[in-house]
Amino acid sequence: MAPPATPSATEASRPLRAAVIGAGMIAEVHRRAIHAAGGDVVGVLASSPARSLEVARRWGTTPYEDLPSLLADGSVDVVHLCTPNHTHADYTLQALTAGKHVVCEKPLGVSVEEAERLAAAAERSGLTATVPFVYRYHPLVREIRRRRLDGEFGRWHLLHGSYLQDWMLSPEASGWRVDPARGGASRAFADIGSHWCDLVQWVSGETFTELTAASSVAVGERPAADAASFSAHSADGPRTRVETEDCATLLLRTQRGLLASLTVSQVSAGRKNRLWFELDGSRGSAVFDQENPETIWLGAEHESRVVHRDPHHGSAEQRRLSVLPAGHPQGYADCFAAFVSDTYAAIGGAAPEGLPTFADGLRAARLVDAFLSSSRTGDWTKVKHA
Known part of the structure; x- marks a missing residue:
């Protein structure tokens, strides 16, 4: 494995390629996001030369x-891998x-063994290796986390929420993610439930150590299509049996015995990308809704209030990531740009707070x-930890 190069002063000052x-x-x-972070896209590799x-x-x-x-190509500093899951490892x-x-x-791979190999390889290499758990980069997510660290919510009693989409609602919707050979054995949970779990663990400071789960397939057959996600498909042509879940429910337990619950769906009509969580503590609660990320709800025993994103108030990280004035909505694209910017800062030797790496x-x-x-056995199952 080639050692990471030490950049010269000139190289350190130029945009990453x-x-x-x-x-x-x-x-x-x-x-x-690369351009927004000040990088240069020097090349692209797609599915064929054409x-x-x-x-x-x-x-x-x-x-x-x-x-x-x-x-x-010696001019390439960083590779962004945006291909079907089975190629990642x-x-x-x-x-x-x-x-x-x-x-x-x-995911890092279509099996835990592949992910373990990649995490180990990244650690040995000394290179920066990150995963886009970009919902960490909503400014108000950072605000909730900071308030938790400051003790505002007390001891957690319950964590709960959902991640709901509807892009697989139509029986004609399909794509490579439906094929377990390319997308992996889990679809809805691996694709979006993993985002919820990463976000809630990072914000709450809890670690999920065991779970019991159930899953279901809402549409038994779909077009045998090799198409992009979130795109329309034709009803003509061959169909294939669906083996990966459309819906999932999980009851989770953390290292200290705290309970959490999660509902995941890719067939919930009208829900485009609703990642929602509530964290309930002994002194207060916090709610975040990814489809409405400009506000959070904070609850206490005798009052509740809505807090708006504001670059002039709140935690330092909330203010750092608030790149627009209050009332000028930020969203997913801004989160992605912030994530890439922090990745590039890490390549330059910085240690940005909350940067999701291969360990995550x-x-x-x-x-x-x-x-x-x-989901196969119905049993409580331990989550493997290093």
Whole structure:
């Protein structure tokens, strides 16, 4: 494995140069975030040379013919991996071996063993390796976390919430995520439930150590399509049996015995991307709704109040991430840009608060593994920890 290079003063002052692997919806999000973070997109590798050329022309960058040619490009500092899940382990290991910093879309692999290998490889390499658990970057999420650290909520009694979407509601919706060979054995929980678990653990300071889970498939057959997420599909053509869950419910227990509950769905009509949590403590409660991220609800025994995002008030991290004046809504794209900016700061030697790394990706993979086991048996299942 190539050792990480020590940048010269000139190199440290120039923009970081990124190559993007993948050309779908999330790759476009990464591209915009790279630019917002002050980086340069120097090349793209898509599913074929023709597709790479098409996307490179649209992005105004260089197309790569294959992965070896990308990794051999000495101008590339960091690789953003935005491909189907089953490719993550192989591509990431190759990138780390080539001495590239890596931003890998979750999951780190389609099994806990793959995630363990990647986390270990990243640690050995000394390179920066991050996973886009970007909901940590909502300013008011940081505000809740800071208030928890300051003791405002007291001792937690209960953690609960949901993550609901409707993009799989239509029986004609499909895509590579439905195929367990490419997306993994879990879909809804691994895709979005993992975000909820990461966020709630990070904000609350709790660690989930065991769970019991159930899952269901709402639509038994879908088009055998190889299409992008959140896109329309034709009713014509062959259909395939669905093996990955549309819905899941979990009861979780933390290291100190605290209970938590989570409902996950990709078939809840009208819910586009509703990550919602409530944290209930002995002195107060806090509620965050990702679809309405400009306010949080704070509850106490004799009062409740709504707190607005404000770059001039609140915690230092809330103010740092508030890049627009109050009343000018920020959202998902701003979170992603902040995450990439902090990743690039880490590459430069900084240690940004709350940056999600491969260690967090491994923690998520172990939760998915426990979820799959429990949903098969119905038993309480321990979450593996290092």
